[in-house]
Every structure is written in structure tokens, then in C-alpha cells.
Amino acid sequence: MKLNIDPDSSVPIYIQIEDRIHSMIAAGQLQPGEQLPTIRELAADIRVNLNTVARAYIELDREGVISTQRGRGTFVSDVPNKKQRERKRQKLLQSIVENALEETHHLGYSAEEIKKAFAEQLSKLPEKREEKLS
Amino acid sequence: MKLNIDPDSSVPIYIQIEDRIHSMIAAGQLQPGEQLPTIRELAADIRVNLNTVARAYIELDREGVISTQRGRGTFVSDVPNKKQRERKRQKLLQSIVENALEETHHLGYSAEEIKKAFAEQLSKLPEKREEKLS
DNA sequence: GGGAATGTAATAAATAACTATTACAATAGG
DNA sequence: CCTATTGTAATAGTTATTTATTACATTCCC
Structure with a gap:
């Protein structure tokens, strides 16, 4: 997962995460059913607080593009066709x-x-x- | 002056103003010596507080790309050649x-x-x- | 059942961006 | 000189982002 997050950008980190995942799904770099990095993993990876990643995941879940399941992990949602x-x-x-x-x-x-x-x-x-x- | 400012963007308004003016100067849409809109004019135009525009102008002035003169106005700086x-x-x-x-x-x-x-x-x-x- | 890993939640604190308001300072023009 | 117009400044208050910390809930595996 190379997200290319820029912590110095003026666009909020949680938005950057959302955007990147959106794009990667649209571009086919993340396939339906594929597991995303753990909230804690990704947070450690990009040197950011756990809450920030959680926020991005929650939003993406609300939109339906990913599916988060506590205790299990987070996965890319299935897409019609x-x-x-x-x-x-x-x-x-x-x-x-x-x-x-x-x-x-x-x-x-x-x-x-x-x-x-x-x-x-x-x-x-x-x-x-x-x-x-x- | 069509700045195309987006007040809902996550990038700060004063940065957007700086960027647009930078670009317009680089692209030649603003010529050296040309007067920029008044702080109050521009603020009213893009529905933003006076301070926000002032901040952008101050930064641009520090960089030397524009020259602000109280009582007179703000002008695009001359450029070498x-x-x-x-x-x-x-x-x-x-x-x-x-x-x-x-x-x-x-x-x-x-x-x-x-x-x-x-x-x-x-x-x-x-x-x-x-x-x-x- | 117990423990480790996952997502979820809540609180408090720090910082940045923006607004509103008011006032001041310098310039131009009558 | 007076007045309007310009940029400058200071203060206070609001909101959003992020961090730190701690705790909880669910799932999985032994």
C-alpha cells in the first residue's frame, strides 16, 4: 500500500486517505474483497494517529466502498459488475x-x-x- | 479577475489566492506594473473576510512577486526580463x-x-x- | 475460557484557518 | 486642510484537524 500521503499538505490527512483509496479502487489497484491494512498498521505506516485513519475508514464505509468489521478487518466492497x-x-x-x-x-x-x-x-x-x- | 476560488475546498483560501496569482503572473495574464484588485474589492468579490485577502497579499509581497503600497494599492512587481x-x-x-x-x-x-x-x-x-x- | 488482534468510542488539548470588528496609517485628490 | 480610499494591525471567538490516551466490543484461534 503506497498511499503517497503528504502530512504537510493543507488538505486533511483523512481526506487524502479517502481520496487515495477511492482512486486505487477505481483504477483497479485494489480488488473487491481484498483486505486493507489494519487501522493501526496504516497509522504506523504513515506516522499518523490511529483516529485519523479510523475516520477515513469510517467515511469510506458509510459510502459503501469498503466494509469494516470489528475484530476482523477492513475489506474492499464488492462492486456490481x-x-x-x-x-x-x-x-x-x-x-x-x-x-x-x-x-x-x-x-x-x-x-x-x-x-x-x-x-x-x-x-x-x-x-x-x-x-x-x- | 477570475480567481476561481473554492471556499469549500480544504486548501486554505489565502493559499488558493496566492496560487492563482502566482499562476496568472507566470502565465502572463497579469503583467508587471498592473494593479491588482483592492483588498476590500477582492474580499467582497469572493465573499471572504478582508483579513484573508490581506494575508495572501502580504505573503506575495514578502516573496516579491507583488508590491503593496498603503494608500495606493497593490501592483504586480517588475520582473527581470x-x-x-x-x-x-x-x-x-x-x-x-x-x-x-x-x-x-x-x-x-x-x-x-x-x-x-x-x-x-x-x-x-x-x-x-x-x-x-x- | 482466555488472549490477541481487530474496529469503535470518548475525552482533552494543541494548532491552524477564518470571521467579525474596530482602529490606525499613508496616499491621492478636491 | 479634509475626506475618501488604500493597506495594516490587533483582538476575540468559532470551527476543523490532529494528537494522545484510555477504554470498550467483537472476532478469531488455541
Whole structure:
């Protein structure tokens, strides 16, 4: 579980956890039925209080995307069918790309510039597996 | 001045203001010498307390990107030369695209998928000038 | 049954962000 | 000089996030 949590970010840690798990499920990196790290495990892992992780899990449980069972653990919920999962996976990708393009466009960059920047960055992708976001 | 501030975001409003102004300057939408909205104007505009805008302006002033003068107003600082500005403009674009690609890649999307999603979104760009970010 | 591991809960304290309010200081313009 | 407009400042109060601590409830396994 590499959550990439940033404790110095201004977005609350429990929200970051929710977002990451949401994304990982949508992207298929967490499969239905799979067990998530223990609250205490994850808390120790990202150096955060137990309550903070618990809060994230509780919210995700309320939404139905995970299922927490005291004494047993926490598991990714089952999801209707493959088509829906695939649709969500596509939607997630689209929204990430779309938001980035909206931002560049809003700032007045031309389609040409954007296209070029994208092509450059994409060509670098394979060599950049483990790099961190600033 | 369309700052696109989201009062419900978990990132602090004064940080959002700083970020937007940074970006607009880097992108060339705010020119050196240009006057920024009054603290009270901007506060009223985005429905926020005067202190919140003041805080953002003070920080930006400390960084030197704007120059605040009591009794007169706030202005975009002069910047060394055109080449440096153009370099910053390029860097901003790169970082936006790069961050988005990092995220998709981190979530396991293939270069093919990403490329396709990007091409689709880019083709829609021209018709989406005034759309808001969710 | 007993113990270890799990999630759940409650309380208190610290910090940060934001608001509201009021006042002050410098500049521009009549 | 007077007044309006600008940025600056200080105080107090509210809310949200996070931590620390302690305890409880359920499940599993021996």
C-alpha cells in the first residue's frame, strides 16, 4: 500500500486517505474483497494517529466502498459488475486529464503549447516510476 | 479577475489566492506594473473576510512577486526580463501536465490509455472556454 | 475460557484557518 | 486642510484537524 500521503499538505490527512483509496479502487489497484491494512498498521505506516485513519475508514464505509468489521478487518466492497468498474476507471482517468487541461487552458496556454508539453512529458514517463510529486 | 476560488475546498483560501496569482503572473495574464484588485474589492468579490485577502497579499509581497503600497494599492512587481518570464511560463505548464501524468501513471494507467484520454480531452478544449472546475 | 488482534468510542488539548470588528496609517485628490 | 480610499494591525471567538490516551466490543484461534 503506497498511499503517497503528504502530512504537510493543507488538505486533511483523512481526506487524502479517502481520496487515495477511492482512486486505487477505481483504477483497479485494489480488488473487491481484498483486505486493507489494519487501522493501526496504516497509522504506523504513515506516522499518523490511529483516529485519523479510523475516520477515513469510517467515511469510506458509510459510502459503501469498503466494509469494516470489528475484530476482523477492513475489506474492499464488492462492486456490481466489470462494466461498471471499467467505466469508473475510465472516468477517473478522464477527470485527471481534464482537470489539468482545464487549468492550463484557463491560464491562457494555447492548444499547441499544451500538446507539445504533454508529448514531452509523456515520453519521459517510463523512466520516472518512483519520482515523488512536489 | 477570475480567481476561481473554492471556499469549500480544504486548501486554505489565502493559499488558493496566492496560487492563482502566482499562476496568472507566470502565465502572463497579469503583467508587471498592473494593479491588482483592492483588498476590500477582492474580499467582497469572493465573499471572504478582508483579513484573508490581506494575508495572501502580504505573503506575495514578502516573496516579491507583488508590491503593496498603503494608500495606493497593490501592483504586480517588475520582473527581470522576458526570457525569465517565458521560462517560468513554460515551467508552469510543464508542472501541471507532469503532475497529472504522474498521478495517472501511479494509478497504473498505461501510456496508451493516457495518450488516448488526453487526445480526446484536447479535442474538446476549444468549446469549453467558460466551464468551471468541479 | 482466555488472549490477541481487530474496529469503535470518548475525552482533552494543541494548532491552524477564518470571521467579525474596530482602529490606525499613508496616499491621492478636491 | 479634509475626506475618501488604500493597506495594516490587533483582538476575540468559532470551527476543523490532529494528537494522545484510555477504554470498550467483537472476532478469531488455541
